[in-house]
Amino acid sequence: MSMTLRHHPVLGGKAALRLKDVTLEALPEGHVLQLLAAAPEAGPGLRERIGDSDLRPLAPGQWLLIGNAPLTPEDLTGLEERLKPVADIVDQSHGRVRIALSGPAARAVLAKGTAVNLDAAAFPVGHAAQTLIGHIGAHLARTGEDSFELTVLRGFAESLWDDLAQMAAEFA
Amino acid sequence: MASLIACPHCGRRPKEEFTVKGAALARPEPQAGADAWFDHVYLRDNPRGPYQEFWHHTSGCRRWLVVTRDTATHEVEEARDAALWNRETAR
Numbered sequence: 001m002s003m004t005l006r007h008h009p010v011l012g013g014k015a016a017l018r019l020k021d022v023t024l025e026a027l028p029e030g031h032v033l034q035l036l037a038a039a040p041e042a043g044p045g046l047r048e049r050i051g052d053s054d055l056r057p058l059a060p061g062q063w064l065l066i067g068n069a070p071l072t073p074e075d076l077t078g079l080e081e082r083l084k085p086v087a088d089i090v091d092q093s094h095g096r097v098r099i100a101l102s103g104p105a106a107r108a109v110l111a112k113g114t115a116v117n118l119d120a121a122a123f124p125v126g127h128a129a130q131t132l133i134g135h136i137g138a139h140l141a142r143t144g145e146d147s148f149e150l151t152v153l154r155g156f157a158e159s160l161w162d163d164l165a166q167m168a169a170e171f172a
Numbered sequence: 173m174a175s176l177i178a179c180p181h182c183g184r185r186p187k188e189e190f191t192v193k194g195a196a197l198a199r200p201e202p203q204a205g206a207d208a209w210f211d212h213v214y215l216r217d218n219p220r221g222p223y224q225e226f227w228h229h230t231s232g233c234r235r236w237l238v239v240t241r242d243t244a245t246h247e248v249e250e251a252r253d254a255a256l257w258n259r260e261t262a263r
């Protein structure tokens with residue numbers, strides 16, 4: 001008997017929540033790769049070895065490589081070979097889900113859940129941090145002046161979505 | 173948020189993001205004997221004043237830190253990466 005694996009996006013059933021000052025959107029489950037380097041200062045050497053994916057700092061010597069397109073096993077092997085001298089890859093695409101939060105009130109919504117200073121001076125575009133949103137651990141990245149991306153463990157994605165929706169409710 | 177810990181990697185974060193393991197003590201030699209090991213595993217001074225503890229930034233960078241704080245005022249004097257601390261206090 002043959003069985004086909006079907007991919008079910010965990011937030012696939014959620015329509016984007018568009019309120020007056022804030023928008024909550026489930027992002028495509030493309031790829032989320034964790035990069036681990038032996039040397040924490042390997043960062044600059046990584047960028048030239050990766051494609052169009054977004055490189056976001058996670059911890060000293062660790063980064064998340066994130067993109068909207070799913071990777072084929074060949075893509076992944078190629079990337080592994082290019083990165084080999086600098087960093088190792090742990091594929092987390094199956095385990096992490098991304099949520100986008102944007103709009104003039106996005107910062108105010110996040111400030112209800114995290115103590116990270118989200119001021120543009122302390123947390124500029126391109127900056128990222130692993131933190132707690134309420135009781136849920138999430139990786140927070142600023143992708144624009146008024147837009148953020150949250151990367152969360154798959155099993156917590158729906159809870160985080162519901163929490164964010166509630167936190168955003170006053171900005172309707 | 174009550175207490176902020178200045179993680180050397182992440183900046184100031186609330187204590188809720190951390191897990192406290194306990195006193196930061198140098199490990200005895202494996203052959204140090206039962207008394208030294210009993211002391212290391214079970215006996216603590218519980219001082220009033222500066223105290224060094226291992227803190228894990230569980231919900232942040234996931235690095236172990238050594239936090240020096242005052243047990244009476246809860247003022248945090250210093251937080252450093254445990255790997256650095258370990259290198260400096262190495263026997």
